[in-house]
Amino acid sequence: MGESENQRNPNHHHVIIIPPPFQGHINPSIQLALKLASKGFTITFVNTHSTHDQITKSRPKISDDIFGPARDSGRDIRYITISDGFPLSFDRSLNREQFMEGRMHVYPAHVDELVGQLAGSDPRPDCLVSDTISTWGYGIAAKYGLVYVSFWTQPALVFSMYSHTHLLKINGHYGSIDNRKDTIDYIPGVEAIEPKDLSSFLHETDTSKAIHRVIPKAFAEAKKADFIIFNAMEELEPEPISTLKKTLPVYPVGPLFPHHFANPSIQMNLWSESDCSKWLETKPSGSVLYASFGSYAHSSKRDIETIAKGLMLSGVYFIWVLRPDVVSSEVKDVLPDGFQENVGDRGIVVNWCKQNSVLSNCGVGGFLTHCGWNSILESLWAGKPMVCFPLLGDQTSNRKLVVDxxxxxxxxCEEGRLVSCDDVAERVKFLMSGESSFELRKNVELIRKKMENALSENGSSEVNFDKFVEDMKVRIEDTKVRRNYDRQLI
Structure with a gap:
């Protein structure tokens, strides 16, 4: 009989990390990989061929060895790409429902094949980390005898709501032809919440879409996980987190930021970046509004035009990130005629930029955001108050955290609809005025200090991360012993 795994490599642990192909999930997954690698883990980071193709197109000079700089600093991170079941030419932005179905029913076979191959390699993987919204993580981990970690990249509030959709259905707040509109006061760990503040998916009366099968399946898998790590912090969401920890192995370890916040060493941007630094240098401190609606959600052309007119009327300086597919990959001209000529040098519109760098610039005084969770955390860390324009999914709940x-x-927005262009202008001016937004800025600074404390050596998130690492090592070793024992019985 050959040597057991423990005899061959008593202290070696190999973790596979597989994020979904969305920027808001990829970014924290990169930071998780780097943080685990700094603790001595070997990491295999997996993207889809399509995601990698977007990354390389956005930065033509980038090496295929994306984690090369991390390995140069002594961290063992390997990079692999696999098929998501669709050809590269398939428009994933335009055909989202079909893509979601494929991620549920086709993509898992490609993940299974890869994990099976890695299971026969050296070092053999010990742990699989997949995003909580994935529907296959636990099953594949169990098949190959791996510890399973579910990685939640949104607020604890949203996890609480998604993990109790059965209560929402029983009470008629979700999944009905006519969902109830009264206050929801029965979700454990969540104070009374209005239906409008649920994830936008839970507002829908048509539950035949794929997302309404993804949510229950994904959270059933998450509840079987050995560990659930949150890109969130106890100080910002004490009640949901403390309640969840009573029944689930939850470790809040966020916010997961790059070591050099404004200039990360490892980047996987899906869009080509514009350098806004020289333009920002010419603007007074705190005078520029940064606006971005993220990398995934779509807006209507009408809303884009309303915001554009509001920015023109506001008179403030601005940088506006508008992806080419922000309305649809089939709709290219989304701004009103003559917009750039009207604003002149007062504003610039770009497809994408280094958001952390822009937010950190002293010229930027506020953020018009779609309320993606990463954007909120980054804005708070950079000390910038926000004006909120939620579009999709958790963003409606995130708005509640930010504003209420x-x-x-x-x-x-008012009653779920964007305000008029005149009101856009007034609210932008309110945010950008140091006097009117004084309380907002003071509150941002208080939260920034809480974040700093959580990420300090003895802070809650660092302590939780260290405990997660130690608990995971113990679970890995226990799993190896069981695997070796089962092998001996065969």
Missing amino acids: DWRVGINL
Whole structure:
């Protein structure tokens, strides 16, 4: 009989990390990989061929060895790409429902094949980390005898709501032809919440779409995980997190930021970046509004035009990130005629930029955001208050945290609809005025200090991360012993 795994490599642990192909999930997954590698783990980071193709097109000079700089600093991170079941030419932005179905029913076979191959390699993987919204993580980990870690990249509030959709259905707040509109006060760990503040997916009365099968399946898998790590922190969401920890192995370890916040060493941007630094240098401190609606959600052409007119009327300086597919990959001209000529040098519109760098610039005084979770955390870390324009998914719940709970932002919508262009202008001017937004800025600074404390050596998130690492090592070793024992019985 050959040597057991423990005899061959008593201290070696190999973790596979597989994020979904969305920027808001890829970015924290990169930071998780780097953080685990700094603790001595071997990491295999997996993207889809399509994601990698987008990354390389956005930065033509980038090496295929994306984690090369990390290995140069002594961290063992390997990089692999696999098929998502669709050809590269398939328009994933335009055909989202078909793509979601493929991620549920086709993509898992490609993941299974890869994990099976890695299971026969050296070092053999010990742990699989997949995003909580994936529907296959636990099953594949169990098949190959791996520890399973579910990685949640949104607020604890949203995890609480998604993990209790059965209660929402029983009470008629979700999944009905006519969902109830009264206050929801029965979700464990969540204070009374209005239906409008649920994830946008839970507002829908048509539950035949793929997402309504993804959510229950994904959270059933998450509840079987050995560990659930949150890109969130206890100080910002104490009640949801403490309640979840009573029944689930939850470790809040966020926010997961790059070591050099404004200039990360490892980047996987899906869009070509514009350098806004020289333009920003010419603008007074705190005078520029940064606007971005993220990498995935779509807006309507009408709303884009309303915001554009509001920015023209506001008179403020701005940088506006508008992806080419922000309305649709089939709709290219989304701004009003003569927009750039009207604003002149007062504003620039780009497809993408280094968001952390822009937010960190002293010229930027506020953020018009779609309320993606990464964007919120980055804005708070950079000390910028927000004006909120949520579009999809968790963003409606995130808005509640920003505006109602933490009081670090204001609304750009009323009753679920964007305000008029005149009101856009007034709210932008309110945010950008140091006097009117004084309370917002003071609250942002208080939260920034909480984040700093959580990420300090003895802070809650660092302590939780160290405990997660130690607990995972123990679970890995226990799993190896069981695997060796089972092998001996065969």
